[in-house]
Amino acid sequence: MKLSIVIPVFNEEAHVEEIVRVVQSVSIEKELIIVNDGSLDASDQVIREKILPHYGNITYLVHPQNRGKGAAIRTGIDAVRGDFALIQDADLEYDPKDYPALLAAFSDPAVQIVYGSRFLSGKKVTNIFHYLVNRFITETGNVLFGGRLTDLETCYKMFRSEILKDLGLISTGFEIEAEITCKALKKRLKIVEVPISYRGRNYEQGKKITWVDGIKAIWTLLKLRVSN
Numbered sequence: 001m002k003l004s005i006v007i008p009v010f011n012e013e014a015h016v017e018e019i020v021r022v023v024q025s026v027s028i029e030k031e032l033i034i035v036n037d038g039s040l041d042a043s044d045q046v047i048r049e050k051i052l053p054h055y056g057n058i059t060y061l062v063h064p065q066n067r068g069k070g071a072a073i074r075t076g077i078d079a080v081r082g083d084f085a086l087i088q089d090a091d092l093e094y095d096p097k098d099y100p101a102l103l104a105a106f107s108d109p110a111v112q113i114v115y116g117s118r119f120l121s122g123k124k125v126t127n128i129f130h131y132l133v134n135r136f137i138t139e140t141g142n143v144l145f146g147g148r149l150t151d152l153e154t155c156y157k158m159f160r161s162e163i164l165k166d167l168g169l170i171s172t173g174f175e176i177e178a179e180i181t182c183k184a185l186k187k188r189l190k191i192v193e194v195p196i197s198y199r200g201r202n203y204e205q206g207k208k209i210t211w212v213d214g215i216k217a218i219w220t221l222l223k224l225r226v227s228n
Contacts, residue, residue: 003083004033004084112160115151145221146185
């Protein structure tokens, strides 16, 4: 069973080669779909010169201009050909060694989506501000859509591919994480969570999500709650 790994990239020249190396080291059948979302640094050069010549399982797609993480993810989803699909940030915050644990949850045929939760381990993995924002967004989503999730904003969401393609995603920014969960819960899809490791970056290290994105996530939850 093949896993399709969608990797949105924006200004990650310092990390993209390493994340691809780590992803490729995981012993599962896979394809990588790298979407360069209009990077202004040397990401394109690194991908073309240091990555693509060494691997035959990579599809490389480029947005001429930056369109946002959600747009990059949607472009990647269109190219998915595997049985399962996962979104992998290029910034090394999430560890691809957790893939087997996520895949293992699909041994239950009823499971349609698996979330990797950063908080089930009980360890402190983010600063207090990001933790509280995440908890607020997660609990808002749970109340509005009847969920029981601990980490709505996790990047590690793994799907049976046909489920992901059928969600009809429209977001262009970070709010796509909220949209995915809203639409999955509205469809009453079975989501399970498994604990994962996480090493958060700070803004000096290149972290891009801000409090503005938190507001957009809440707005997305509210908007989709009243929509058909």
